[in-house]
Amino acid sequence: MSLLACPECKKKISDTTDTCPNCGYQLTPEKISEIKEEEKKKKRGCGIGCLSIIVIIIILGIIGSLNEINCNDFSGTYSGTSEMGFTTGTAKIKINNDCSATLTYYQGSMGGETEKGEIIKDGDSYKFKSTGGGGTYNLKISTNKIILEGYNWRCVMTK
Ligand SMILES: [Zn+2]
Numbered sequence: 760m761s762l763l764a765c766p767e768c769k770k771k772i773s774d775t776t777d778t779c780p781n782c783g784y785q786l787t788p789e790k791i792s793e794i795k796e797e798e799k800k801k802k803r804g805c806g807i808g809c810l811s812i813i814v815i816i817i818i819l820g821i822i823g824s825l826n827e828i829n830c831n832d833f834s835g836t837y838s839g840t841s842e843m844g845f846t847t848g849t850a851k852i853k854i855n856n857d858c859s860a861t862l863t864y865y866q867g868s869m870g871g872e873t874e875k876g877e878i879i880k881d882g883d884s885y886k887f888k889s890t891g892g893g894g895t896y897n898l899k900i901s902t903n904k905i906i907l908e909g910y911n912w913r914c915v916m917t918k
């Protein structure tokens with residue numbers, strides 16, 4: 760036995776009764792299953808599906824705001840040295856207000872390269888993501904100083 764709301768007076772009544780004890784409403788087994796069906800639908804209204812969509816939207820919002828960066832804070836041109844294995848060369852990075860960036864490094868006889876990319880934020884850390892397929896490198900930014908690190912090289916540059 761379970762309780763359901765009387766369609767007439769909305770009071771909770773037993774599903775085994777055939778008359779509402781409050782208002783006298785006549786209940787047939789068909790009517791009872793109809794009421795039960797409607798109550799189920801109401802409960803489902805914003806059930807698990809709806810709730811998980813809300814949770815996903817909130818999570819995406821949090822991730823989005825965490826990874827949002829304002830490159831105005833550190834835009835400019837930084838220059839310094841690049842170290843690749845035992846060789847030292849020069850390096851320069853220009854960061855624009857829109858987070859696009861150009862990295863140029865020159866390793867003496869090993870040659871050099873100019874890589875276009877963008878500054879992205881990944882959790883707590885910044886990264887330089889090459890748009891030319893050159894990879895993603897760790898980027899450390901402190902006041903007027905940038906350290907860019909790859910697998911076997913690093914560039915230390917100041918403003
Ligand atoms: Zn009733």
